[in-house]
Amino acid sequence: MEAATTAGWDAITQAMSKRYPEQTEPIHYAPIISYRLGGNDPLDGISIYDGGSFYHFVTYGFSELYEKESDQQDYSGFGFELTLKVAKDGIRKREREQKNICGILQSIARMSFENGEIFRPQEYIYTGQTTGMDADGTSEITGFLTMEDDLGTIQTPNGSVQFVQLVGATNAELRQIIDGKQTVQGILCHIPDGITDYMRTSSL
Numbered sequence: 001m002e003a004a005t006t007a008g009w010d011a012i013t014q015a016m017s018k019r020y021p022e023q024t025e026p027i028h029y030a031p032i033i034s035y036r037l038g039g040n041d042p043l044d045g046i047s048i049y050d051g052g053s054f055y056h057f058v059t060y061g062f063s064e065l066y067e068k069e070s071d072q073q074d075y076s077g078f079g080f081e082l083t084l085k086v087a088k089d090g091i092r093k094r095e096r097e098q099k100n101i102c103g104i105l106q107s108i109a110r111m112s113f114e115n116g117e118i119f120r121p122q123e124y125i126y127t128g129q130t131t132g133m134d135a136d137g138t139s140e141i142t143g144f145l146t147m148e149d150d151l152g153t154i155q156t157p158n159g160s161v162q163f164v165q166l167v168g169a170t171n172a173e174l175r176q177i178i179d180g181k182q183t184v185q186g187i188l189c190h191i192p193d194g195i196t197d198y199m200r201t202s203s204l
Contacts, residue, residue: 008076009065011156013047015163016058019151020049029102035061035113042109046102054195055091055098057084059105062112064158076159078112080119083149084166090198092136100135108166119164121148122184126174132198133168139198141168145184147194168196172204 033039043061132139
């Protein structure tokens with residue numbers, strides 16, 4: 001019996017391992033019941049690496065992690081995986097906040113799996129909520145901008161995968177973009193390295 005391949009999964013891990021070679025066992029969250037078996041969370045896993053001043057989240061599941069299933073040979077699955085860099089200074093309770101972020105990433109994944117939503121750099125995700133995205137709901141960060149993670153795009157046996165980084169944005173910043181008064185890049189210029197900081201106030 002031929003063993004199941006994890007080539008797509010392994011390619012993501014290898015990309016992160018090049019960045020953090022000493023972190024062979026990052027924090028990892030996975031759903032109790034797989035989406036394929038009727039679970040509610042589409043992503044098969046989310047790993048968290050220690051970037052020093054921030055935590056670096058990476059998803060497993062927007063791309064084809066195992067066998068090639070789609071007819072599209074150029075890219076894997078939806079063609080991307082999401083990342084998020086969250087400043088440690090803005091986190092009060094690490095485990096609680098990490099679980100909260102994993103929940104947010106799974107919610108975004110449902111937008112792709114249920115509606116075919118594709119996320120690319122230089123876009124925004126407006127939630128319309130006024131409370132913060134953090135676990136306590138006290139931050140000014142209510143949605144996201146997107147940029148390419150400096151991990152770039154990798155080639156896997158199942159096709160290419162681009163790492164798209166989510167960047168926390170305030171409601172004021174997002175409204176400026178929606179109203180055509182600012183661009184995504186214009187806001188990103190004020191956010192060093194695209195790091196999401198729950199203590200950050202609006203750049204406007």
